[in-house]
Amino acid sequence: MRRTVKDRVSALGRPDRRRLRDGALAALVPFAACSVTLAGLTTWVGAGRAGSPARVDVVHGLVLLPSAGVPETAAFFDIVNEGGSADTLLRVTARGVAGEVSLSEHRMGRGNSAYRSEIDSVSVAAGESLVMTPQGVDLTVPVPMVPWQVGDAVTFTFEFRRSGPVEVRAVVVRPGSVSFQ
Template sequence: MTRIRDGVSRPRARDRRGVRDTALAALVPVAACSVALAGLTAWTGAGRAGSPARIRVTQGKVLLPSAGVPETAAFFDIANEGGSSDTLLRVTARGVPDGVALSRHRMTGGNGAYRSPIASVAVAAGESLAMSPTGVDLTVPVPEGGWSAGDLVTFTLEFRRGGTVESVAVVVRPGSASLP
């Protein structure tokens, strides 16, 4: 309702309050939706949206260690065929003492190389990781009695979201064509 004074229509104070109250009432659901959208965006950006991680482990190889060398390297191809990222946290092997360690191959300025232990390795959704002698690999202690070329070693790979995956690796001679 308006008052007319001097031929000009003016809204009453009560009408202005109603508009303000209506605007404030509309603001609450808009703010709630904005907060929900921001949360979903963060959830998606963190790799937690989409289908779960589906891990496939193939092409396992263990290098035949040289005589008297206490450890060797192992490699796998890991594919994440799911819609969420995952992380390889730990690897064990049957019959292997002292545990298997994740490591990354590093180069020095003088073309020397060394292994650097790592705590975990990420595998993004829809991506794969090909372990290699020049990247991420596994440092494996050699069991008493050692291995021969062609032996099979069973590994269990533990992932944050994908659970555990058991895979078999074949022992191969260093420099063989079957290396990654």
């Protein structure tokens, strides 16, 4: 006797609970794997690890003319990241100065007092910029052996985690001659 497809299906019978559960579990495994992968990719993109590489530029450099007898002064720059990934400023050096340039952040204390604290690094998000100011992040620069004059150019090298070194010149200005807003 020859069986038809309809006979074969009816011979299998209706799906019972066990078959339904096994089928649902079989579909759940790929769904869960896709969900975990999508969550990982979303975290990767959100952390700035996806997209185009970081493209950092350092512009508008100013160094304050040091006051007589003071061993250090401040320098300010604008850091622009036009890339698709975040980058981190790790270190800054300056030609012609003895000692280390330090990355600093100014904080307010009680009674309108302010203090400076060294920081190890500063991040610049993708598509964002960091404007250094006396009230925020800036550079503390040792005074050189040969005193600077207003208008002198000082060469700085910024070391970024992803972008690598960026060399830029800053102009020495008299304190109070520039407004930081």
